Amino acid sequence: MSPVPDIRKQFPFITQQSDKIYFDNAATTQKPYAVLESIQNYYTRINANIHRGVHHWSILATEHYEAARKTVAQFIHAQDPSEIIFTSGTTHSINLLADCLSNTYFQQNDEIILSVLDHHSNILPWQNRANKFGYQLKYAHINAQYQIDTEHLKSLITRKTKLIAIAHVSNTLGSINDVKSIIDYAHQHNIPVLLDAAQSIAHFPINVQELNADFLAFSGHKMYAPTGIGVLYASKKFHHWLQPLSSGGGTIVDVDLYKAEFAEIPLRLEAGTPHIEGVIGLKHAIDFIYQNGGINQFYLWEEELRKHLYSNLTELQDDIDIYTDAHTPSVPVISFNIKNNHPYDTGTLLNNFGIAVRTGHHCTQPLMKHLKIPGTVRISLAVYNTLEEIDRFIIALKKTIKMLK
Amino acid sequence: MNPIKNIEQELIDEFALFGNDWEAKYNYIIELGKELPSIPEEYKKDNYLIKGCQSRVWLKADKTNDTMQYYADSDALIPKGIIALLLKLVNHQKSKDILEYDFSIIDQIGLTQHLTPTRANGLVNMIKQIKQYAQN
Numbered sequence: 087m088s089p090v091p092d093i094r095k096q097f098p099f100i101t102q103q104s105d106k107i108y109f110d111n112a113a114t115t116q117k118p119y120a121v122l123e124s125i126q127n128y129y130t131r132i133n134a135n136i137h138r139g140v141h142h143w144s145i146l147a148t149e150h151y152e153a154a155r156k157t158v159a160q161f162i163h164a165q166d167p168s169e170i171i172f173t174s175g176t177t178h179s180i181n182l183l184a185d186c187l188s189n190t191y192f193q194q195n196d197e198i199i200l201s202v203l204d205h206h207s208n209i210l211p212w213q214n215r216a217n218k219f220g221y222q223l224k225y226a227h228i229n230a231q232y233q234i235d236t237e238h239l240k241s242l243i244t245r246k247t248k249l250i251a252i253a254h255v256s257n258t259l260g261s262i263n264d265v266k267s268i269i270d271y272a273h274q275h276n277i278p279v280l281l282d283a284a285q286s287i288a289h290f291p292i293n294v295q296e297l298n299a300d301f302l303a304f305s306g307h308k309m310y311a312p313t314g315i316g317v318l319y320a321s322k323k324f325h326h327w328l329q330p331l332s333s334g335g336g337t338i339v340d341v342d343l344y345k346a347e348f349a350e351i352p353l354r355l356e357a358g359t360p361h362i363e364g365v366i367g368l369k370h371a372i373d374f375i376y377q378n379g380g381i382n383q384f385y386l387w388e389e390e391l392r393k394h395l396y397s398n399l400t401e402l403q404d405d406i407d408i409y410t411d412a413h414t415p416s417v418p419v420i421s422f423n424i425k426n427n428h429p430y431d432t433g434t435l436l437n438n439f440g441i442a443v444r445t446g447h448h449c450t451q452p453l454m455k456h457l458k459i460p461g462t463v464r465i466s467l468a469v470y471n472t473l474e475e476i477d478r479f480i481i482a483l484k485k486t487i488k489m490l491k
Numbered sequence: 492m493n494p495i496k497n498i499e500q501e502l503i504d505e506f507a508l509f510g511n512d513w514e515a516k517y518n519y520i521i522e523l524g525k526e527l528p529s530i531p532e533e534y535k536k537d538n539y540l541i542k543g544c545q546s547r548v549w550l551k552a553d554k555t556n557d558t559m560q561y562y563a564d565s566d567a568l569i570p571k572g573i574i575a576l577l578l579k580l581v582n583h584q585k586s587k588d589i590l591e592y593d594f595s596i597i598d599q600i601g602l603t604q605h606l607t608p609t610r611a612n613g614l615v616n617m618i619k620q621i622k623q624y625a626q627n
Contacts, residue, residue, distance in 0.1 A: 445545065
């Protein structure tokens, strides 16, 4: 049984379509009533522009917006709310950081270390600036457990290495990387580390101070919050690097015709009217997690789901290849392929059985090339999924295997 | 009367037998995919690749006296079955008949509702490419 028995009832998407199974949670999660109602409530009672007005509603909206920043800071154990910068999502967070660091920190021929399992969102922003400004990219390999090979990554570090930017968790394979030891080693060499936490944030507790992460990026929509809202966490000690390339309303202290004095971080980086409803939705998604036992409870249940899925899949190993193993620490995401079959066929048939899975390269083409496969079928679970849904999926998968033989 | 319409009607009648049984429908498509001969490796190149498909679909054509002969392949079975179905309609047909034909069969055999948007887009591109070859 789920540790939170009523969890499914809190998701109208799930309860109103329970004949179907949603196993594409790594792409985006469904939203609980608490989040949906917070958006309705915001527009019904609070809506005004923030940080500008002296009137009642503007003050109220600003209070809600800044309270959300505090909630996010507490959720990832940041030292100070000013370390939380609201963005449109992980991709925006990483691009924003890449622009700031290109503006203030990197120099020609500097080296940035990524990994082959990273999402395109954590490859293209660096590739783009590297090509433009002459930085060098280096890629850590993966090990037999489908994690970033920590030793290989360490061996790539040189005196020119200026940043390590890696996935906390692989979006395709679900494997959790040993980021703590990578960060510790990087810091011995004075190299800051960015963690792409898009796939870890909804699955287990993250403590940026314990991890000693310098930068961390994640999206709201993968953790039960609305789309279009994300976070860049930036440790206070690096705020002097965060000089914006985009600016506008709300980012300034004083403006002359030809120069301006910019506000402190985070407001300096949040140009224009922000996604206020998204920020409030994100706060309520975090509150929803707290109110249902906290993220560790989510982890425990999801671990039970993952083990059930994994053991059922391993029974089909004559017919499928699974891209994880029993010893890989993982979030509830498993990639597989039916032997000698394209993932597209599997996904199409599963869809007809009413099961939503993701097929393809999952925006990780370098990883697919590394594994020498065109793509995978990816199952990704969330807290509202059940053991019974996994059993139904396995029955459908067996039929699918038969149809494709 | 466009001779392709006759073949279309035969296929529509065949699919009508499946009714709402999507499994039977897909089994048929998968079977068509398996039956379609593979094309030589030398044709599995980017210039024969149809864009917009999640899987790879290659299409090549020869035109002799305005009569079309198509060859297709895919690394996935369902797309290969779908293109095999399309080739049943257009192979050995005159290019002008192919250019005139509207491929309304896709709606009529109830295939679109079972195809994801990605695949539907792939299907649109398959048809476009078939017509492109007939045009040239």
